[in-house]
Amino acid sequence: MEDAVNILGDYRAPNYEIYLLTDDCAIGWRKGVIHHPDDMRVYVFPFSPDGTDNRAITKVEFPAQFLEIGTPFELSVRLTNYGKKPAENLLCWLVVDGEKKSQTTVTLPAGASIDVKLSAQVEKGGLHWGYAAISEDNPLVDNRRYFTFKIPKQVRVLIVGRPELRQYIKLALAPEGESRFFKISEVSESQLGQKNLEEFDIVIYIGPKNPTDIALGRLRAFVSGGGGLVVMPDEPSAQNSEKLKQILSKFSPQLSLDVVGDTASLAMVGFGKADFGHPILSVFAETGVPDAGFKKIVRIVPYEGNTILHFANDMPAISEVNLGDGRVLLCGFSPEPSWGNLILSGFFVPFVHRSCQYLASDVAAFDVGYIVGGNGLKTLEDYESDEPLKVIFPDGRAKFVAPRFLGGKATVIIDNLPKAGIYWIVAGNDTISAFAANVNTEESNLEPLTPAEKKRINVVWLNSEGNIEKQVLQTKFGVELARPLLVLALLLLAAEMIIETSWRKKTSKVGAKTATETEK
Incomplete structure (x- = not known):
């Protein structure tokens, strides 16, 4: 929304319009206010999501336990059922460094959240990555929760x-x-x-x-x-x-x-x-x-x-x-x-x-990362290379970045993280650091807004089953009056003609009668 307002602000026009496609149940709507200038009108076209029985991993937490090489550690994974039906035999598993480490099966009641424990261990120090996952449903994007961690060698x-x-x-x-x-x-x-x-x-x-x-x-x-x-x-x-x-x-x-x-x-x-x-x-x-x-x-x-x-x-x-x-x-x-x-x-x-x-937990750290759409900021404790820094995105794309120095330490900032997954920071052939990005699971609740909630939002809601062009024109100019006025004019003209014809007939009869009497 902010981007759309900024784009329109660069143009001069008699009317400014913004059109939004939405499932009408995102967290942004639930705040109840959409900020835009008074001279900009916002039209919203809602469409129904594939279904509202969504399950998501809403949190991955590292307990009060320390990371050591060769020592098992345990993660707490929170599962949430946003649907109205229980999820039977829901499979949940843990992957570390690309290898499945443990799994469990649970029953997740409707509208409930539960925490499950999954364990793993690693045999070497350095950077590690992983994710917790559940059985697939729609949408898929909240069925995984990524994380990174680092274990010092000593x-x-x-x-x-x-x-x-x-x-x-x-x-x-x-x-x-x-x-x-x-x-x-x-x-x-x-x-x-x-x-x-x-x-x-x-x-x-x-x-x-x-x-x-x-x-x-x-x-x-x-x-x-x-x-x-x-x-x-x-x-x-x-x-x-x-x-x-x-x-x-x-x-x-x-x-x-x-x-x-x-x-x-x-x-x-x-x-x-x-x-x-x-x-x-x-x-x-x-x-x-x-x-x-x-x-x-x-x-x-x-x-x-x-x-x-x-x-x-x-x-x-x-x-x-x-x-x-x-x-x-x-x-x-x-x-x-x-x-x-x-x-x-x-x-x-x-x-x-x-x-x-x-x-020493600053060097033995567990990190659940950042939110997709936000900015990622990573301080590089061990960066002393002359090689340029490059960020490798979850989809394999790469981008060269210039570090900023805050407090004497190199810091990398990636704006508007586009995708959930692991982001690697490399210099030449050396991996310097990594961090995770995850979706905002507050948007995993797919229940639609109620009519009362929609009324509180300062936008024009369009009916997805009606004629969109007609609805927009009506909100701009009101109901079109030309056609009904033309019909009314034709009706009045017809009435006038009928009255005039009737009057002429009556006048003709009266004139004929008068003439006859005169002749007599």
């Missing part, structure tokens, strides 16, 4: 702190000494400033005590650029709590910090309320957070942040803070054995694993 982790505490983290990530998923490096605090942090995805910083200004500035820039940071106190850093507060304020200004408890005390506090909807803690949703006891903790309350786990005394145990494009986890507990039994608890290893995976 998550690069840098552990900073005292050697004995670094060892606990390292054993949690690689209990057998090596890990195919985590690439682990470790340094002392004094060596932090010598590391190129761009070589890592995650930094785990245990006991920030006296980092150099250069090291602290680089760490802040690392997080702002999309890196992940986990901070845990230790005994030396807790002994100088003001310095610890000053360091952490670089990542969360105006935070408050206090050391609570004593390692010599017998009293211990455990974990309390937890946000099981958070990806780090979702693994404990059914069993609860494993028991752990602490003699000493640090109460860290960020000015802006989200506490995902509390201690039993309601003090924050883990708070999440956003900084630029990255995230920081501020922990009130420590792997110090004198502080409690954290490293022996069933909480420690899953927490370390899932924190690294969560903070």
